[in-house]
Amino acid sequence: MKHVKIFHKIIALNIANILLILVTGFLAYHSLEQVLTKLRFMEIADSLNATFLEMRLAEKNYFLYAEKSALSDIEAKTEATIKTIESSRADIARAIGEGKTTRLESNLKNYGRSLEGARTGEGGAQSKVRAAGRKIMEFMNYITSSERAEVNRIIADSKRGLIFSLALILFTAVGVTLLLSARVLGSLKRVEKAAHLISEGEFEKIEPEKSRDECGMAVSALLSMAAELRNREEEMIEAKKLSSIGILIAGVSHEIGNPLNNISMLAQNFVELYDRMNRDEHVEYVKKIEEETERIQRIVKDLLDFARPQKPDFKQSDINSVIDKSMRLVQNMISICNIEARVELATELPKVYIDENQVQGVLINLLTNAIHACSPGDRLRIGTRLNPDGARVEVEVEDTGKGISPEILPHIFDPFFTTKGPGGTGLGLFVSYGIIKNHKGNIRVKSEAGAGTCFTIELPVCDL
DSSP states (O other): OOOOOHHHHHHHHHHHHHHHHHHHHHHHHHHHHHHHHHHHHHHHHHHHHHHHHHHHHHHHHHHHHOOHHHHHHHHHHHHHHHHHHHHTHHHHHHHHOHHHHHHHHHHHHHHHHHHHHHHHTOTTHHHHHHHHHHHHHHHHHHHHHHHHHHHHHHHHHHHHHHHHHHHHHHHHHHHHHHHHHHHHHHHHHHHHHHHHHHHTTOGGGOOOOOOOSHHHHHHHHHHHHHHHHHHHHHHHHHHHHHHHHHHHHHHHHHHHHHHHHHHHHHHHHHHHHGGGSOHHHHHHHHHHHHHHHHHHHHHHHHHHHHHSOOOOOEEEEOHHHHHHHHHHHHHHHHHHTTOEEEEEOOSSOOOEEEEHHHHHHHHHHHHHHHHHHOOTTOEEEEEEEEOTTSSEEEEEEEEOSSOOOTTTGGGTTSTTOOSSGGGOOSOHHHHHHHHHHHTTOEEEEEEETTTEEEEEEEEEBOOO
16 A cells, blocks of 8 residues: 655645635635625615605605706606616626616616606606605615625625634644644654664564655664664674684683693603603693693683574573683783783672573673773772662673773764774674663663773573
8 A cells, every 4th residue: 555655745735725725715805805896886875875865855845845846856866866877787786686786777767757747747646756766765775774784694604704714724734733743753753762672682672664654764764774783683793702702812822822831841841750750740740731731621612602603592590600701711811911800709699591602792892891991000890799679680890991981981882883993893882782681681881081981781680
């Protein structure tokens, strides 16, 4: 199904509003024209009524007082009135209609004919004139009152129509604004939620977006990015692990070199002194060689366990044991850099449900970062404790190195953000953050430039 984009919705709704405004304006203009037409007729009607009153007054003078000039005056006014109606016929017909206009003209002509009968002395002329005059006045009063009522009706209808149209326009504008705002804000909230879930590494909780408008496309693009990050998460973990292995190799090679040198010297001495040593001394030499060999095997095993690609293997684990293995891998780096290291592990900690290999990778990353931030004579501390609520085990990696400046601190968990220049990938802390979040844990940092940094990892204890 093809969805309409927000841009097209806005255009369509604006066109609808414009059309509604145009229709309202047209109706208002039409009503105003009607009112003006009828007002122009009312002006004509007022003039006609005044003339008709004068005619009726002259009529009275003629019949009561036998004023001969009054009849001529009435005839003159009648002809003038007919001419006035004829000259204004278009305006009058537009106001009261063609039928009423014709009827008004007919009444005036009848009145004029009755006046001719009065002049010739026709029998019953007086009553005919009076009846025709009365008919004209009654018809004019009827037209005038009905037109006034019509004007009032038009004005009232126009007022109601304008109020209704303005209310409809306002309702439409407000409704459209609210709907679009809800749509845009809803999409922005989904974008915010998706971005938050991505930052926490909880890709599986991101819901797919069904809308195909601009906001929906933005959310879909973000979801596509999340899907790609989810697909690449293991690759990034392994890539960071290989980067950490490169850092460890220098220290581990020296760590392996020491027992190898010891084995070589013991073997040479054993050959040279073999004939002069008794059996117990032979056994002692061989045990020393065995101890050095086991030491090499232990280092190689720890390194292989850390480097070997594995699927997530969550199980109940002793976090102190994972820390011991991690410290053995970085011990020689600590010695070479002349850093004082302290391990403060709480006893009788509850088990945590973790993938040991992934958590060890996080610890190796934090420890190597701390070592790189330190100068000779600085201190490094790693410790564990049970959170006061008893639901989480906390691991702290603290150093007294150069620290992190306040403007950089909010971005250290962002992907591809690094302060190590070309030598850094910017993925270490981002991947570590995602791993801890996948373990339903939390990782936070406190730092002060020139005073050191402290990372705290929280891991939930196993449910018994």
